[in-house]
Amino acid sequence: MQDTTPAQPPAAIEIVALTKRYASGKPAVDAINLRIASGSYCCLLGPSGCGKSTTLRMIAGHESVTSGDILLENRNITDLPAAARGTAMMFQSFALFPHLSALDNVAFSLKMKGVAKAERQAKARDLLERVAMGHLAERKPAELSGGQQQRVALARALITQPRVLLLDEPLSALDPFLRIQMRAELRRWQKELGLTFIHVTHSQEEAMALADTMVVMNHGVIEQVGSPLEVYNRPASEFVARFMGGHNVIDTPDGKVGVRTDHLQVLPQGSPLPWGAQHMQAVVTDVEYQGTYVLLGLQKQGVALSANATAAYSVMVPEAAFAAQPYEVGQAVQLHWTPEQAHPLTRPATAPAAAPAVATATAQAVPA
Numbered sequence: 001m002q003d004t005t006p007a008q009p010p011a012a013i014e015i016v017a018l019t020k021r022y023a024s025g026k027p028a029v030d031a032i033n034l035r036i037a038s039g040s041y042c043c044l045l046g047p048s049g050c051g052k053s054t055t056l057r058m059i060a061g062h063e064s065v066t067s068g069d070i071l072l073e074n075r076n077i078t079d080l081p082a083a084a085r086g087t088a089m090m091f092q093s094f095a096l097f098p099h100l101s102a103l104d105n106v107a108f109s110l111k112m113k114g115v116a117k118a119e120r121q122a123k124a125r126d127l128l129e130r131v132a133m134g135h136l137a138e139r140k141p142a143e144l145s146g147g148q149q150q151r152v153a154l155a156r157a158l159i160t161q162p163r164v165l166l167l168d169e170p171l172s173a174l175d176p177f178l179r180i181q182m183r184a185e186l187r188r189w190q191k192e193l194g195l196t197f198i199h200v201t202h203s204q205e206e207a208m209a210l211a212d213t214m215v216v217m218n219h220g221v222i223e224q225v226g227s228p229l230e231v232y233n234r235p236a237s238e239f240v241a242r243f244m245g246g247h248n249v250i251d252t253p254d255g256k257v258g259v260r261t262d263h264l265q266v267l268p269q270g271s272p273l274p275w276g277a278q279h280m281q282a283v284v285t286d287v288e289y290q291g292t293y294v295l296l297g298l299q300k301q302g303v304a305l306s307a308n309a310t311a312a313y314s315v316m317v318p319e320a321a322f323a324a325q326p327y328e329v330g331q332a333v334q335l336h337w338t339p340e341q342a343h344p345l346t347r348p349a350t351a352p353a354a355a356p357a358v359a360t361a362t363a364q365a366v367p368a
């Protein structure tokens with residue numbers, strides 16, 4: 001019989017039951033399974049201490065593995081030294097040598113390998129040209145802007161011709177404006193080079209902007225793997241819904257559900273509800289003007305409000321709708337939503353993932 005199963009894109013990295021235990025107690029990374037498609041941009045995302053950097057360092061070979069396996073294009077690299085893996089790492093601070101020119105920084109690893117000066121400098125110059133830094137090749141890092149240093153760091157990582165580029169918070173040293181600009185450059189480089197990028201970040205916004213696939217981690221386990229659209233629209237757990245932001249977690253008789261702040265609707269008390277709508281009574285606790293919309297903070301009716309209490313629910317009301325029907329702090333209202341807009345949150349916030357099948361991180365577009 002013919003096999004009609006769609007072929008999976010080849011995996012650049014496959015992680016099988018990978019565990020890291022630093023000391024007794026809960027592992028920093030707890031038996032995670034993950035498959036990262038070749039040529040994709042994958043972001044490992046999660047709060048501080050969730051195990052994302054440890055995972056990246058184990059892939060890089062900068063951290064030993066307690067148990068489990070790491071495969072790069074079907075080659076088991078778990079116990080190989082970092083330089084023999086086919087990966088390269090780009091760090092948060094770029095880690096450029098301050099006393100070396102951009103050219104010598106890029107050529108450095110070839111020098112360590114004993115490559116002749118003319119050859120290594122030609123390769124380094126070629127890579128600096130590729131990242132539009134050829135004209136600044138003789139400058140020292142201190143004479144370069146943050147964005148230029150990042151380009152040098154990228155060229156330096158690429159000179160070893162890695163199959164997979166690992167990026168540990170590569171944008172966090174940049175100011176907010178430059179961060180957004182360099183984010184776009186990283187994305188463009190990844191597509192142009194056709195390499196697999198694995199990028200660690202704690203920023204939801206950064207991961208959403210960059211990733212083909214987001215891997216959301218918490219307490220050493222993977223909570224969810226999916227495209228930014230899938231993760232944002234269908235958070236799998238209460239943790240993911242709260243961590244991604246823009247969602248309300250609502251207790252219903254059938255369990256907790258997630259409803260986006262722009263999908264939750266508000267009506268004055270006593271107004272007729274749309275047919276089939278699910279609803280609850282609430283009190284307005286905050287009214288914030290945000291330009292194109294007004295953000296209402298609300299609390300379930302009957303819950304005592306203290307001065308420092310944060311709103312339990314948020315609703316985005318378009319500016320024009322708020323002008324037509326304004327709301328005030330202290331006002332009793334009805335919140336409603338359609339069943340289609342409510343996504344069941346299957347797991348409690350801190351429970352470890354159920355025994356996972358190998359989660360697959362697929363590319364949306366795999367450049368040649």
Ligand SMILES: Nc1ncnc2c1ncn2[C@@H]1O[C@H](COP(=O)(O)OP(=O)(O)OP(=O)(O)O)[C@@H](O)[C@H]1O
Pocket residue numbers: 022023028046047048049050051052053054055202
């Ligand atoms: N060298 C180490 N020795 C002992 N514990 C460590 C070590 N490195 C990390 N840990 C612990 O392992 C857990 C995961 O750390 P990890 O650095 O991977 O988290 P992270 O998600 O990258 O956090 P951050 O965003 O703060 O860097 C944390 O509880 C951390 O304290």
